[in-house]
Amino acid sequence: MNISEAAKLSGLPAKTIRYYESIDLISPPRRAANGYRCYEADDIASLCFLRQARQFGFNIDQCRLLLDLYKNPQRRSAEVHQLVSDKLEEVDAHIRELADTRELLAKLVGACANDDDADCAIIDRLASPQEQSQEREGSQQ
Template sequence: MKNIFNNKSEKHFNIGEASKISGIHSKMIRHYETIGVLVKVKRSDSGYRLYNEIDIHNLIFIKQARELGFSLEEIKKLLNLWRNKKRSSFDVKKLAMAHIEKLNHKIAELKMMKNSLENLVDHCQGNDHPDCPILEAISIKK
């Protein structure tokens, strides 16, 4: 990431600027603050949120962790580990490995869904007749 913070004094950004820099919608930024993923930020005398360099880096961290599929609870843990300079990389690796296991489980579920749907599509005539095994399979109570 290029250095957008070239001033010696601390620069503050409003929520629109923070959103543009981080790539996170302003509503999501507010949500992350409300649920405690992002720590409460400073406010101006008028009550507007003011984001500093650390806040922006935290937002970018959150966005990149979300892109890897981490849950908000996992991101809270990752942020705490990231901020803790005395952390053990074992803890980070353990969290990432648990996430990989969840991803593998989800991939297996998606493959089963895909195979089931492909089977139904193969048996659907796809013509002008109303009979369709896809709709029949979906409508069956389990």
């Protein structure tokens, strides 16, 4: 099956499939006599798996690990569980961070007169020489 067919079935753009091959996320498929890539059912399964994993927010390296586990019948579910738990925490941290930002933004929006005047609490706040808040907990990226 050609790449466009694989793209249709997997839900990934052909470009992305080639990209995944270029970074060794998937193994290069067989080539037809004319040089075209030929995909098998197994390949499609991997691509679908990757699409789903990406939708769940896993990055490429995490997908690499997941895919290894997926393909490995000797896996222990605990390993998978660990990976996904880590991801969950990661997402939680991200949400907390965004929620903080959200609250700050809401305060700004509430404080601004929202009229034709030049006076603006938002500008004042952003211009105020706020301390360079050293983040209070470990610096995770």
